[in-house]
């Protein structure tokens with residue numbers, strides 16, 4: 001299913017002109033930092049290969065332990081942060097980093113939401129630490145959170161790992177003095193695939209087209225969540241009825257949504273019948 005780009009809401013976007021540029025005539029200073037993570041986001045940056053060389057030639061990367069032997073501690077025009085905050089020391093460090101950064105990017109799910117490290121938040125310390133460290137006294141961890149829990153973030157580059165094209169686009173925007181636009185639209189339109197009889201080889205969804213349910217509903221389909229999703233996305237009751245009417249509107253499962261149309265049909269039928277009687 002294709003990405004569904006609704007009109008961007010300018011109110012949600014940072015003000016233009018806030019983007020970090022280097023001091024007049026100087027290359028922007030960039031720092032890449034890592035907190036609790038698998039470091040896969042940094043590998044994704046390295047995987048930009050030729051584009052990365054071009055990008056690095058237009059910036060001054062002063063902190064990037066994965067790619068540099070010597071590293072400086074700022075200040076930075078652009079700071080890119082990977083990983084979740086899981087210790088008091090990391091919480092202190094991210095606050096300090098914010099003070100030294102003009103434009104702060106959270107890169108990846110760990111920095112955005114806590115990501116994989118935050119799975120530990122659903123277990124007790126005993127459950128999660130004792131099997132590995134034989135004690136709860138070795139790791140001094142706190143609840144795992146994204147960096148936005150502690151500091152203001154200027155751009156969230158979501159994903160695990162994030163998309164390198166998005167990384168390059170965001171960096172390119174910043175280098176030309178443009179504030180990158182945070183995507184505020186969902187990946188796809190609601191699709192009827194999860195409630196539709198299979199066997200079509202998912203021909204539509206495989207070609208980035210949402211399933212419209214042409215093969216009719218699976219017998220035990222639960223349609224309420226999909227109806228609520230359509231409602232949340234602003235579709236009217238009539239729109240929603242039309243989605244379910246398309247191919248199997250009179251089926252037992254879909255007629256619950258298309259009911260009104262069926263009622264109209266029944267009304268028409270009874271009016272015709274009473275006219276005929278007269």
Ligand code: SF4
Pocket residue numbers: 037038039040041042082083107108109110111115116159160161162
């Ligand atoms: S977001 Fe994914 S790839 Fe990036 S550090 Fe976390 S687990 Fe690794």
Ligand code: SF4
Pocket residue numbers: 193196197200201202203204205210211212213214215216
């Ligand atoms: S619309 Fe029909 S052919 Fe397309 S994915 Fe759905 S069931 Fe398959």
